[in-house]
Amino acid sequence: MKQPRATPYWLSAPALALFALMVLLPLALTTILSFQRFNHETGVQPGFTFAAYATVLGDSFYWEVFGRTGWIALLATLLCVVLGVPEAYILSRMRSPWRSVFLLVILAPLLVSVVVRAFGWSLVLGPNGFVNQFFQWVGIGTVRMLYTPTAVVVALVHVMLPFMVIPVWTSLQKIDPMVENAALSLGASRFTVLWRVVLPQVVPGVLSGGLIVFALSASAFAIPGLLGGRRIKMVATLIYDEYLHELNWPLGAAIALALLVINLVVMLGTQAVLESAYRKRMGT
Template identity: 50%
Template sequence: MNTLSNPVNQVRPYLLSSPALLLYIGLFMIPLIMTLMLSFYSYDVDRGGVVAEFSFTNYVEVLSDSYFHGIFFRTFALSIAVTVLCVLLGTPEAYILHRMSGRWKSICMLAILGPLLVSVVVRTLGWAILFGSKGVINESLLAIGVIDTPIKLMFTNTGVIIALVHVLVPFMVLSVWASLQKLDPMIENAGLSLGASPFIVLRQIVVPQIMPGILSGSLIVFALTASAFATPSILGGRRLKVVATTAYDEYLGTLNWPLGAAIAVLLLVANVIIITTYNKFIERKYSQAFK
């Protein structure tokens, strides 16, 4: 009897994957669908708050109000800046780490991944201590005479970007390092032996082969930055709102849950559109550039 025609064998893959599928549905799909449904509800204080009436009012308010336009623009500008810095810092780090051997590789890997073992809130509070007007950075620079007045880093874009890069650069390093593991070092040696300069070897041999790692790492960093809450909330405060903190304020500040849900859904949609477009653009660009 042909085992492929056995109904049990045909259903077995679905049975084996069903626990993970049920977990995915329960922890992700159901809350997402409930948030989407909530975003179409109305909010009326006189009628008790959330009113289960279908309406596009929340989306119209977010899409037509310049206040929300500024928040979304700030969020994605921060995301782009953090992503670019993580690519510029994480890619060379991963390449150097790949070229290391023995004990030093383990030590450097531990140093890079060590921050991931600490809560993002704890790390952000550490940066708040460093960034304060009487923090370690300003006090040190004042003591050696580099500056006359404290540098303002708290509640600024610069401070948030520095902290987010520290939080997210390990994800870029891991993504690029995983691609470098598949790279045969003999290919680089062959290019050098044929007269190519190290820069040419790096640009035309190494970079095209690790581009999937750079792409995946940048997508991860961008998505995590756009949805970051703890770091912008602590270091940005009330002066530097991003989409995540705005949705939080609508949920727990004004108690306008439908508007907060609409903001969250629009952030998700914008993230998906940007990431999909970026993915297709980069793949097409580099497939043509390195032919």
């Protein structure tokens, strides 16, 4: 019996309705809010204006915050790639039960609230924390790390590393071990096998993991708020200030939408460029 053409749409309707309710509707309301008027005496007023976007584009302060957010997210992403790819490769070569044990260790930070992890790093990186105690022991002295970009990047790497390891590890699981053995039997060195055989096949995993890490790092709130403080202003904390401190909801909505657009442009542009280079290299 032939399946009705409308059946797939009816089956996907609940998921589409939930997506529209939880994502599209709040996004539409935020967009509408960003175009409304605001007065410090009367608050949000009905109307249509580009004043919030003009403020974001015309003030160098907001450009500085977006720039700081971008390079911190990019640095965290690069560090996650440097640490996560070898970690995923080692994990894929482990045997049971060690593979399950170390996979649990990698995923364990996801079971702890990001706020708890941020407070833990504040204790580690604080003036009397473990790191400064070690520096004093070796004779370096106290180094100010808390409320600096260094603290934010370190904590972001700790939080985001599982999102890099898992996609790369999944890509490695699809590689036939006999391919590496064939390359070794033909005289290739271990480094050549990793560079010419393994790495090209895990590029999709690195790409997906990098995009996830960058997007989550750029929109992170708890870590910049707790470890960056008032000195290291990032976009998420700026949105929080506009909504709850200044009560300028249209400006906060405009900043949030600008962050969303920038994230989408970076993700889609990077994906297009890297996938094109990957296809050329693989000859497809």
